[in-house]
Amino acid sequence: MMKRYIFGTPILDTESVIHKPEPQQGDIPYFGCEKGETGVKFQYTMEKDKPVYGLGENVRGINKRGFRYVSFCGNSSMHTESLERMYCAHNFLIVDGETRFGVFVDSPGRVVFDIGFVNPDEFIITSELTDFEFYIIEGNSLREIVRSFREIIGQSYIPPRWAFGYQQCRWGYESSNEIREVVAKMKESGIPLDSVGLDLEYLDNYKDFTINPKDYADFADLSKELKEQGVRLVPIIDAGVKIEEGYNVYEEGVEKGYFFKDKDGNDFVGAVWPGRCHFPDFLRPEVREWFGNHYKYLTDMGIEGFWNDMNEPTLFFTERGLKEAMSVVDELRDSQLDIPRRRRLLQAVNGMANNLKDYQSIYHQIDGKMVSHDKVHNLYGYNMTRSAVEAVDKILPNHRILMTSRSSCVGMHRYAGTWQGDNYAWWSHILFNLKLMPSLNMCGFLYTGADLGGFHTDTSEDLLIRWLQLAVFTPLMRNHSAFNTRRQEPYLFQKKDIMRDVIRIRYMMIPYLYGEFVRCALESDMLFRPLAFDYEGDEVAAQIEDQMMVGDALMIAPVYTQNARGRYVYLPEDMMMVRLSSPEHREYVQMEKGHHYISAELHEMIFFLRTEKMIPLAEPGLNTDSMDFDRIELLCNVKEQGSCTVYVDDGFARDYENPAYYTTIQTVRKDGRLSVEQNGKKLSLVITDCQNQKL
């Protein structure tokens, strides 16, 4: 079922796969394979109209067929259809059809996937490195192939329960008092809030593990004070370490030789937010340990969550790039600047950022050898985050923390989640958010979500509402925006009551989402699944790209079009529609398998409960700390009998399999009424019988 092939002698173990089968000899099945000096090319002829799933965080559809994608972690925030790569490198795909198999390219370098782009039926994988590992994964169903893959890459990261609460963030919270104000206004408006994300402003001049001495001087107090209100701070950490005399992280790194080098063995210099920086060589275990231990500076102030950013790593410019650009400028400035020269000028200046020449001039020390960065580029973000998690796990044993990273490859899913990068206030990015969920889940990234309302450009009220309605279901539910855009805290809008109620619906759903999340992590399952994964053989379901199965019991179908007050939904089986505008205002409509047009006004959202399924709900509070998860409303769509398992831990424990956290509930319909039996942890149960509660 699982076949591993080794090409050449890989530079290092990427540690994407941690349970490795014995390598196979002989030819790779399915693919033609051509080895050359400049890489290895794999070719497979796809079946007509059959989909290809996967690639984790990348552009376009759930079915990846019809485009060319690149795995080489990048930082381009214009997530358009023609962008070929995003921040991550997630090289797992499933080719569907009569012949069906999974493929994983375990390479830390650049890989290109042409999935019927140049030629509609040809699937071409090109690995720039000639030394790497390659896996073929077979199985009886799409879900089984995913499970097999997930089992070799190891269990997904599980965040603390509070990470399922609403997070407010902004690039531009200028002071601790502004944070206090945001928290107070959320509370005043009755809008639940579990955490506030801190962007660069909390830092002293963009220096990791420092505090802005002027505007955030009382950071420790702030952290303590907010936590007493059930609100946690989630600071950002960047990959680059500012070059500054007297700055401890810089000085230690230089002294210990922990930064990655240029070709002459000097610490490499690249500019990011702090200006000139060095960069920890996270591929070395001792560097990971050293850098990770610095997070203690923040955990000691009560911090339990982080987001690791700019770890592709982004390089705004280097001395080399700046010099090259300036020499182009000097060459051209006094010329009759014609159009080709103008293009060269713009390319020189704009091409300073994330330039391949710079990546090629960085060196890592691997097993005593100097290896140029471009050959291991995709491992950087992964190992930065691993550094943090391995250290914090020791600092706070038996306590889960919130950890996300912008850049990653497969393997990082064991350590953290990922947010979906710097998107835009575009309606198409709501749908894109949805489409990214299952492909990320396939690679083990269960804890994920997008910047709600859009990071770049001004949001609008309706956009934010519709996006929140989708985000009710995404494990990471974070509203985040850039400094030069319209503020988008929910309480600022006229229709803030709608936003409040949507967020309250999220809190109501936490028992289901959290329980299913833990199950999916433990069972190597996907929380978000395209309909094709649950209804194999249903040709219509196979084409649906704007609905999703969420957990075992639900299907979602968000409205993602401006001014729309409804949408088409395909039901692959009979289901109960739940249309709701708040936890308290719900409508249940029994619907039949097939196509439906369903109305949903701006304040209304819909989801679908499968037949004979039940979901546990909670009474929403202003934050998860204040909620009673032992009191459960069981929303039942049971005709004859149903069962479900409710997972309730303390929100931090790591012994997920402890039977004390589980309650299994059976319901049976007798004489029209539901009788209930629960086993395990005793819960206070209220039954809502959708079948008998039609409005």
Add this chain to the structure above:
Amino acid sequence: MMKRYIFGTPILDTESVIHKPEPQQGDIPYFGCEKGETGVKFQYTMEKDKPVYGLGENVRGINKRGFRYVSFCGNSSMHTESLERMYCAHNFLIVDGETRFGVFVDSPGRVVFDIGFVNPDEFIITSELTDFEFYIIEGNSLREIVRSFREIIGQSYIPPRWAFGYQQCRWGYESSNEIREVVAKMKESGIPLDSVGLDLEYLDNYKDFTINPKDYADFADLSKELKEQGVRLVPIIDAGVKIEEGYNVYEEGVEKGYFFKDKDGNDFVGAVWPGRCHFPDFLRPEVREWFGNHYKYLTDMGIEGFWNDMNEPTLFFTERGLKEAMSVVDELRDSQLDIPRRRRLLQAVNGMANNLKDYQSIYHQIDGKMVSHDKVHNLYGYNMTRSAVEAVDKILPNHRILMTSRSSCVGMHRYAGTWQGDNYAWWSHILFNLKLMPSLNMCGFLYTGADLGGFHTDTSEDLLIRWLQLAVFTPLMRNHSAFNTRRQEPYLFQKKDIMRDVIRIRYMMIPYLYGEFVRCALESDMLFRPLAFDYEGDEVAAQIEDQMMVGDALMIAPVYTQNARGRYVYLPEDMMMVRLSSPEHREYVQMEKGHHYISAELHEMIFFLRTEKMIPLAEPGLNTDSMDFDRIELLCNVKEQGSCTVYVDDGFARDYENPAYYTTIQTVRKDGRLSVEQNGKKLSLVITDCQNQKL
């Protein structure tokens, strides 16, 4: 019904409106109005959920509600949702609701339309100029309001019939022999072709009204030779005139003082494709006459079609901008280039193009006064194109030419069509193409279409096929792409037979499309109408943004999603679905009012024929010249009786109302069979009775 208000003393008559009612005194109805030194602000509170239509060429939906739009002709090719302005300024809108009215801001300067963006119910118009005209248009229906508006702005441009044929274009046809090769390969592949668009390569160093002496030396022969094959050349003309000693257009313009000036009265210098250029002051009639007469250079070589480009006008840079950028570079280059400084550097270099400071430093001579360009910016493209058309109309009297312009404001619709600018090979741009059609039609721009396959970035086979399927119905059907992208001539693809058949379907449809086009031009009607315009009161129809009424008899519903093999369609009444994969392979399915999911494989397209309607079809040929438009197949969806009018002229005549061009056809069903009666020009008719031809 039509109310005109004059604010201050407008600098000039924009000539957007040519049939002006007497101005009104007193307050403007509907709007609150606030006059200030820096402009005039209009405020209207919209009814909940009621749509706003219009704005011609601008981003987002058919219903413009929920965003902020700017009228100030720009050139940004990234047509994303957050772009606020495109190449045109089309200031006509209809506010729908219990209270319904049209509004037109007749200003040549910057106008901002906030349609429920900052505040969901507020519609705010801000005119930067304090001197302009303002119209309120009332009527009993959406279509009537459009008709009233169109009547005051004058009859729309009608192109020759060959302009309804397929046009192949490419930025990068390097020589006349390459053009010959393209034409030959189209013919070999049986793909109809009426014209080839010529981008910059045909010019001698980007100079208007010159011919590349090396690669296009035999231009006149090429033009003649191709026309004999039924294929016409359509060259590009740019707004900027290269500064070059000995170049006649430059020297004449300088000598006559026909270029627009800088503040010191010198000819303004801005760089575009040719490098440093001067720009004709098209706002002066004598300049229009002079520049327009230069088109004779090309018409003398048999040219009958043009596209006017870069006439926003685009300025890549000016000496001022270059100097400013270089001084920023010099200031920053030796500094510790930190992040704010880096941003300044990038802004300085990238901000050279289309800089407002440059527009403010250009001066026009209007009624003896110097007027800065920013105050009349939106008139430039309009008057460039007017210049061409007024001259060519004299050069070729009684002969229609193909003319399009990238930039325009209302008024230009009388002279030319518009292509929709430099789009991308994005699936979302298929839908965007569709959405632009009705709003452009509202402003009188009937002859329009988008660059099929996408101008920027590499296309794919499926994208181009689906786009062509939509473009079967858009009057301008042009495949165009940029020099650094994948070639996209249909014959280059594996599935070229599908493309050929789609283009053949277009040719089959020409009698209907051309006849309806002429009718819409003469009757001030819209060829493309949102369903809301035909089915007022239908709440579902009012929300549909991906279907369209085309002409009197059809509704279209293109597939615009990658890998989709079907789509949802809403029928506002019973209709006959026509599903076809070539002119010869058609299927007719009677469908009932309501929601449907309809399958359409990649090679299949669908449209819907209304009940009791008939459309005239032709036998497709390899070009329109070779087709016999007097032989008509009448596709009838007639239950009891129907009638239609078929328009057949010679493809060039301007006497559109000549009864010799019209045939009215009546069909009546008797004993299950259709009997036919025709009056007027005698056509050879074949009847296809959909009602009796179900597959």
